[in-house]
Amino acid sequence: MTEVGIDGIEIWAGKLELDLAEVFAPAQGDDPGKYTKGLGLYSSSLPDVYEDIVTMAANASKRLLERKGLEPDDIGRIDVATESSFDKSKPISTYVAGCLEQIYEGDFHHANKGERKFACVSGTQALDDAYNWIRAGRNRGRKALVIATDTALYARDDPGEATQGAGAVAMLIDENPDVTALGDAQGFGSADETDFLKPNQQFPSVDGKRSMQVYLARMREAMMDFERAGGDTHPDNFALIPFHTPFPGMVRKAAVLGYRHCIRGTEIEDELADQIGRQPRPEAFDGEDEYLEAVKEYTEALGETQEYSDWYDLTVKPTLAISEQVGNWYTGSVHIARAAGLAEALKEGREIEGRQLLVASYGSGAQAEIHAETVQPNWKDEVSQLDIDEQIENREVITFEEYEAIHDVHNHDAETDMEPLTTPDNEFVFDGWGRMGERKYTYVE
């Protein structure tokens, strides 16, 4: 059967940089270590005055289409995943198509467009939809454009403020893909949860500590469901494991739990038994509390072993290289984790063609999805064309006062007028309001 998967990726980061240790921590009266060591975040990418979810999505898409030598006629489907939409009826994909039609001769009238919603996991759901559309043979030779775009802002002084970020990831989904081919097996963990939600409001209501427990619980369910679907979860069989990364500290917590689950009954558990014993089994304990305490102790000891540390450094740590500089991009987060892992593997000269990635997506509310992808022969060519390191390097570093003003600019309820802090250069920009309250966009040379 022909492989279907990710044929190309482009990333567009918000142009402003809020330094968390040097600028945000002192203003909040916090120790910088809370951000850099605790959460594992160094800075956030934030959108300038003329940037929003549409401009970032359209700019990433334009670069992707140009780089792949594609015209509108080649694209049969445009799906945008976002939880920052400003329109409850008209999907963001129509705004993105409208932007692209300003600079292409052709149009996207033939393309099926939509918007996917389920918090951060919707980026992966849109990817799955595109995969299914092509697999079902309904694409008539066309490719799908899947875009995850968010301005992940929290209310000022919400604990989540430290994890903010803004950016877009555009992905081309096609047959015989150049980056990764998606496997058929999927695992889901899904439950009606009220840990993070936006009931008709721009900024989320968050139960931060609980959201972390819900993340871990749904991931565990998804892993077990993936195993039931026939998915292989031996930790050494994966070159990289990109997780949804609200902040790297969350992934550190999830990774050791995932490793413990996946080594159970394997030769790795046997080899570690001399150092830390075997994993506790419930039948060996009188009560649930004693069993859980023993599991906690085993997990802590496991996290201290050289074997775990080597595995984590090779398989998980590289996927955090972008997130730690840009913050949470919600729907795009797991997709920048995949891109970061591949880019770091390229820098390290790792030969990972044909190896598997285990992709662990998550969205509050809450649902986790786990699936595997196989790295394709052209992955190096594709990944070497990412310029996210330059984008991160070239961001405008802002003061705390500028940050406060920019937060207001993007707050739908605040009235602010502020000059941009950067100059647009060959890109789509927000250009004011139309007669029906729609946002309008122009391409600036």
Ligand code: HMG
């Ligand atoms: P907080 O209460 O401000 O932070 O909020 P804290 O006091 O818990 O500190 C954070 C960590 O830093 C802790 O580490 C501290 O010990 C450590 P931990 O104990 O957890 O391992 N720390 C330090 N370390 C070194 N030196 C120091 C220092 N000080 C403290 N000096 C919280 C943290 C995550 C709750 C907050 O940022 C938040 O509410 N974030 C938003 C919610 C979130 O991101 N949840 C994650 C799971 S849900 C998810 O991923 C979905 C999401 O993306 C949305 C969607 O799906 O749409 C959010």
